[in-house]
Amino acid sequence: MNIFILLITLIITVKCISAQSTINEECFVVNELLQKNQTYNCCQEEGVTCSNDGHITKINISGKTHSVSIPPEIGNLINLKYLYFGKSKINGSIPPELGNLSNLEYLCLAHNKLSDSIPPELGNLINLEYLNFRDNRLSGSIPPELAKLSKLKTLDLSSNNLTGSIPPELAKIPKLNTLQLSINNLSGFVPKEIQKSNIKLYIANNPLLETKSTNIKLIIIICLVIPCVLFIALSTFYVYLKNKRRNSNNENDESSNMSSTVSSQQYKTNNNNNNEICSDIVIKPNN
Numbered sequence: 001m002n003i004f005i006l007l008i009t010l011i012i013t014v015k016c017i018s019a020q021s022t023i024n025e026e027c028f029v030v031n032e033l034l035q036k037n038q039t040y041n042c043c044q045e046e047g048v049t050c051s052n053d054g055h056i057t058k059i060n061i062s063g064k065t066h067s068v069s070i071p072p073e074i075g076n077l078i079n080l081k082y083l084y085f086g087k088s089k090i091n092g093s094i095p096p097e098l099g100n101l102s103n104l105e106y107l108c109l110a111h112n113k114l115s116d117s118i119p120p121e122l123g124n125l126i127n128l129e130y131l132n133f134r135d136n137r138l139s140g141s142i143p144p145e146l147a148k149l150s151k152l153k154t155l156d157l158s159s160n161n162l163t164g165s166i167p168p169e170l171a172k173i174p175k176l177n178t179l180q181l182s183i184n185n186l187s188g189f190v191p192k193e194i195q196k197s198n199i200k201l202y203i204a205n206n207p208l209l210e211t212k213s214t215n216i217k218l219i220i221i222i223c224l225v226i227p228c229v230l231f232i233a234l235s236t237f238y239v240y241l242k243n244k245r246r247n248s249n250n251e252n253d254e255s256s257n258m259s260s261t262v263s264s265q266q267y268k269t270n271n272n273n274n275n276e277i278c279s280d281i282v283i284k285p286n287n
C-alpha cells in the first residue's frame with residue numbers, strides 16, 4: 001500500500017519535473033530576449049501566454065527587449081501563433097529557423113535593428129496572415145518564396161534597405177490586401193501582375209524603381225516636347241525666310257534708285273553693310 005502511494009507520488013513528481021523542464025526549454029528564447037535568468041518561468045511574464053500544457057502560444061514583448069539577437073531556438077516554439085517584438089532594439093539577422101513555426105499567424109518585428117537578408121524559409125509559414133518587418137536594416141532582395149504564404153493579408157517591408165526587383169509571384173497571394181514596400185532601394189519595373197491586382201501597393205521612396213505611370217509621364221512629356229520643338233524650329237525658319245526676302249527687296253529698291261553707271265565697287269560697300277549670308281543673292285539681280 002505504502003509502496004503504491006510512493007509510486008504515484010514518484011510518477012507525479014517526474015511528470016511535474018518534465019513539464020517544468022519543457023516550460024523552461026521553451027522559455028529559453030524569451031528569457032534570452034528579456035535577459036532574464038534561465039530558471040525564470042516566462043509564462044508568468046506579462047505579454048507571454050502559455051497553454052495549459054505549458055507551451056508558449058503568444059509572445060508580445062514589444063519594447064521590453066534589449067540589444068540582443070533572436071536565438072535560432074525560436075524555431076522550437078512550434079505552438080506559437082503570435083509573435084510581436086516591435087519597437088525593441090533587437091539586432092542581428094532573422095533566424096531561418098523562424099520558418100519552422102508552422103502555426104504562426106502574426107509576425108511583427110517592426111522598429112528594430114535587424115540586418116542581413118529575409119530568409120526564404122519564411123515562405124513555410126503557411127498559416128501566417130500578418131508579416132511586418134518595417135523600419136529595420138534588412139538588405140538583399142525580397143524572397144519570391146514569400147508568395148507561398150497563401151493566408152497572408154498584410155506584408156510590410158518598408159523602411160529597410162532592400163534591393164533587387166519586386167517578385168511578380170506576390171500577386172498570386174490570394175488574400176493579400178496591403179503590400180507596403182516604401183523607403184527601400186528596390187529597382188526594376190513594378191510587375192504588371194501586381195499593378196493589375198487589387199493589392200494596395202505602396203512604393204514611395206525607391207529611387208531606382210520604375211512604374212508604368214512614369215512611362216506614361218515620359219510619353220506625355222515626349223508628346224508635348226516634340227511638337228513644341230517643331231513649332232519653334234518652323235517659326236524660326238519662317239522668320240528667317242521672311243527676313244531674307246525683305247533684305248533682298250530692300251537691296252532691289254536701293255539699287256533701282258541708284259544710277260545705272262554705279263560701279264561694282266559701290267555694290268561691294270553696300271554688301272558689306274548687309275548680312276554676310278545674303279551677299280551672293282543681292283548682287284545677282286542687278287547684273
Ligand SMILES: *[C@@H]1O[C@H](CO)[C@@H](O)[C@H](O)[C@H]1NC(C)=O
Nearest residue numbers: 031035036037038039040041
Ligand atoms: C538563476 O537563479 C537561481 C535562483 O534564483 C540561482 O540559483 C542561479 O544562480 C541563477 N543563475 C544565473 C545564471 O544567474
Ligand SMILES: *[C@@H]1O[C@H](CO)[C@@H](O)[C@H](O)[C@H]1NC(C)=O
Nearest residue numbers: 046047060061062063082084
Ligand atoms: C501587446 O502589448 C502591448 C503592451 O505591452 C499592448 O498595448 C498591445 O495591445 C498588445 N497586443 C496584443 C495583440 O496583445
Ligand SMILES: *[C@@H]1O[C@H](CO)[C@@H](O)[C@H](O)[C@H]1NC(C)=O
Nearest residue numbers: 067068069090091092093115
Ligand atoms: C547587438 O548589439 C549589441 C549591443 O550593442 C552588440 O554587443 C552585439 O554585437 C550586436 N549584435 C549584432 C549581431 O550586431
Ligand SMILES: *[C@@H]1O[C@H](CO)[C@@H](O)[C@H](O)[C@H]1NC(C)=O
Nearest residue numbers: 075095096097098099100121
Ligand atoms: C528548422 O529550420 C532549420 C533551418 O531552416 C532546418 O534546418 C531544420 O531542419 C528545421 N527543424 C525542424 C524540426 O523542422
Ligand SMILES: *[C@@H]1O[C@H](CO)[C@@H](O)[C@H](O)[C@H]1NC(C)=O
Nearest residue numbers: 137139140160161162163185
Ligand atoms: C544599403 O545596402 C547597400 C549595399 O547593398 C549599401 O551600399 C548601403 O550603404 C546600404 N544603405 C544603408 C542606408 O544602409
Ligand SMILES: *[C@@H]1O[C@H](CO)[C@@H](O)[C@H](O)[C@H]1NC(C)=O
Nearest residue numbers: 161162163164184185186208
Ligand atoms: C542602393 O543600392 C545600390 C547598389 O545596389 C547602392 O550602391 C546604393 O548605395 C544604395 N542606396 C542606398 C540609399 O542605400
